[in-house]
Amino acid sequence: MKVRVAVQLKGGILDPQGKAVEQGLHGFGFSVDKVRVGRLIEFEVPASDAETAKAQAQAMCDKLLVNPVMEKAVIEVVS
Amino acid sequence: MKVRVAVQLKGGILDPQGKAVEQGLHGFGFSVDKVRVGRLIEFEVPASDAETAKAQAQAMCDKLLVNPVMEKAVIEVVS
Numbered sequence: 710m711k712v713r714v715a716v717q718l719k720g721g722i723l724d725p726q727g728k729a730v731e732q733g734l735h736g737f738g739f740s741v742d743k744v745r746v747g748r749l750i751e752f753e754v755p756a757s758d759a760e761t762a763k764a765q766a767q768a769m770c771d772k773l774l775v776n777p778v779m780e781k782a783v784i785e786v787v788s
Numbered sequence: 789m790k791v792r793v794a795v796q797l798k799g800g801i802l803d804p805q806g807k808a809v810e811q812g813l814h815g816f817g818f819s820v821d822k823v824r825v826g827r828l829i830e831f832e833v834p835a836s837d838a839e840t841a842k843a844q845a846q847a848m849c850d851k852l853l854v855n856p857v858m859e860k861a862v863i864e865v866v867s
Contacts, residue, residue: 715794715828716828717828717830727829730829730852730853731831733852734831734848734851734852737848737851737852739833739844739847739848739851740833740834740844741831741832741833741844741848742831742832742833742834743830743831743832744829744830744831745829745830745831746827746828746829747827747828747829747830748825748826748827748828749794749795749796749825749826749827749828750806750809750823750824750825750826751796751822751823751824751826752810752813752820752821752822752823752824753820753821753822754818754819754820754821755819755821765818765819765820768818769813769816769818769820772813772816772818773809773812773813773816774809
């Protein structure tokens with residue numbers, strides 16, 4: 710099954726990449742605020758149902774994909 | 789309004805970051821395939837309706853956020 714993991718910095722954590730993008734957009738004349746840049750990780754797991762796929766993805770987040778001190782992840786089973 | 793832009797490399801483009809994550813996950817014993825790592829950009833725009841917000845986000849993608857040669861973007865108006 711295809712799984713999508715969206716990883717973002719937690720609310721209180723400074724996001725320099727987001728600030729840089731925000732300044733770039735302002736430079737182009739765009740009105741934009743609160744820009745945050747995160748990671749989007751997509752992959753396929755050999756699971757037969759969505760619940761198993763989600764559990765596998767959660768284990769991957771805990772082991773490697775997410776830094777739980779600074780980041781939060783949202784797991785979504787796509788298909 | 790809050791907008792989310794998901795940027796991924798196009799299908800045929802090699803994704804070294806995804807390959808590295810895939811190898812890392814294999815090292816931890818996970819069965820996983822076709823790992824792709826992209827960017828997730830969230831921001832707020834001063835638009836009164838979703839259509840305007842989406843148009844603004846599309847303009848930002850064209851100007852700065854997305855490399856149309858190698859990347860594809862999906863724009864989603866969250867709220």
